[in-house]
Amino acid sequence: MLQVSVLRNNPEWAKGRLGVKNFKQLELVDAIVSLDDERKSIQVGYDTAQAGINAASKEIGKLMGQGKKEEAEAAKAQVAGFKEQSTLLAEKLAAVEKELYEALVQLPNLPAQEVPIGKTPEENVVVRQGGSIPTLYDKAVEHWFLLEKYKLANFELGNKVTGSGFPFYTGKGAKLQRSLVQYFLDFNTNAGYLEYLPPFMVNEQSAFATGQLPDKEGQMYHATEDKLYLIPTAEVPVTNVYRDTILKEEDLPVKMTAYSPCFRREAGSYGKDVRGLNRVHQFEKVEIIQITHPDKSYAVLDEMVAHVEALLNALQLPYRILRLCGGDMGFASAITYDFEVYSAAQKRWLEVSSVSNFENFQTNRMKCRFKDGNNKTQLAHTLNGSSLALPRIVACLLENNQTAEGIVLPAVLHSYFGGRVIV
Known part of the structure; x- marks a missing residue:
């Protein structure tokens, strides 16, 4: 399976090498790069939500220790919101990763530079x-x-x-x-x-x-x-x-x-x-x-x-x-x-x-x-x-x-x- 980084770094070169193997679905290269962009964006959102959960959870313990129940309850509501967001993003991330994987496994290996051009x-x-x-x-x-x-x-x-x-x-x-x-x-x-x-x-x-x-x-x-x-x-x-x-x-x-x-x-x-x-x-x-x-x-x-x-x-x-x-x-x-x-x-x-x-x-x-x-x-x-x-x-x-x-x-x-x- 090709590495996404190889396709991201030089998609046109990758398409040219795939063409040497007479692979026709070259649009898959652009689709994979686009899906990887989407994956990265969702991952950032998911990581941000997880960081929010961790920070708010620590704050709850601190507020409870200080007897600030109202502020603690507000922090709990914030955690619940982050968790809901995190769950939705995790589902989206899994779906995009599956789509990315299914696209990647369709691509053959890139031929080396020494491989002659030909079909038969x-x-x-x-x-x-x-x-x-x-x-x-x-x-x-x-x-x-x-x-x-x-x-x-x-x-x-x-x-x-x-x-x-x-x-x-x-x-x-x-x-x-x-x-x-x-x-x-x-x-x-x-x-x-x-x-x-x-x-x-x-x-x-x-x-x-x-x-x-x-x-x-x-x-x-x-x-x-x-x-x-x-x-x-x-x-x-x-x-x-x-x-x-x-x-x-x-x-x-x-x-x-x-x-x-x-x-x-x-x-x-x-x-x-x-x-x-x-x-x-x-x-x-x-x-x-x-x-x-x-x-x-x-x-x-x-x-x-x-x-x-x-x-x-x-x-x-x-x-x-x-x-x-x-x-x-x-x-x-x-x-x-x-x-x-x-x-x-x-x-x-x-x-x-x-x-x-x-x-x-x-x-x-x-x-x-x-x-x-x-x-x-x-x-x-x-x-x-x-x-x-x-x-x-x-x-x-x-x-x-x-x-x-x-x-x-x-x-x-x-x-x-x-x-x-x-x-």
Whole structure:
């Protein structure tokens, strides 16, 4: 959630940044500033009434001690008047604060200056590219045929048990999933991230704190009777570990990693571009999260991008890193880098990770703060990234490494998988 002070200090600049995200309701900025003016005016009146109550109450005791009953009764009447005024102003203040809050939560985060102007994924900027696109052997096929050929996953069984988009991994397919999860977690913990195994459902407060609500209700599965949401990513429960918390400056950065299944409705996703593992409703992912000092969050962003890049290099997958344009960014993000891996059999790039800096947008919602060296309380910054999401990684590993011998796995997975080839 944006801070009102940011909008007050330079409303036209804020509107310009919101325009980069193609946000249309720019009049909300002026409405918020106006509501904050009204809130401040009512607050002054309320504080004045409270001061009057306190002063008159002290006077009553003094007058009663002096035997001045008539003057004391007059002071009591004055207190009653102040209390009536105070009650009315408190009601008005609560109503205005509610209206102000409801307007604020509609605003997305302001994009950083480095964010390119654009509306569509085609306007994202390729920052760099790595790895080599393989030349496949003559009988190479897409991963959905390989999953069936090597009995790695069963989509029909998933459809029978649950529904479309919920694959059943079997045999070596299940083992490959487990091997990747363990490798990713080991890679992250070796880099200083503390591992968590979080709940896979969260309450409304947690979903709001990280920006999923009220922006992404339609994309999340909702257990309506209990008002719980199945998580779309481990970012949600793990970031909320520090909701309503005041850290010490020396505690920063906080580095966390977690495996979780992820649940996404992805309503309206059909066609060849979502075939096989390209888009599913439940998938496994390992996440990295950092809570940092505001002055260091962009250096940490570069560090996290390099961390994910090292993972892809270790898996020997061809990749590219894109800086997302304003129109393709998430609601809560100030800047996002997407990682895409080249699927050689499909001849297309598939997104496998996003690394984002949210600055203080999430921490303002979740009241995550720290005390600096001067004992002043500040909002921390949050960042997160996928390291990595499994379905498309698996798709590209299968497609890019298929040979007449079988699926030749990259060396870093041999000890985890217990072999070098899926046959």
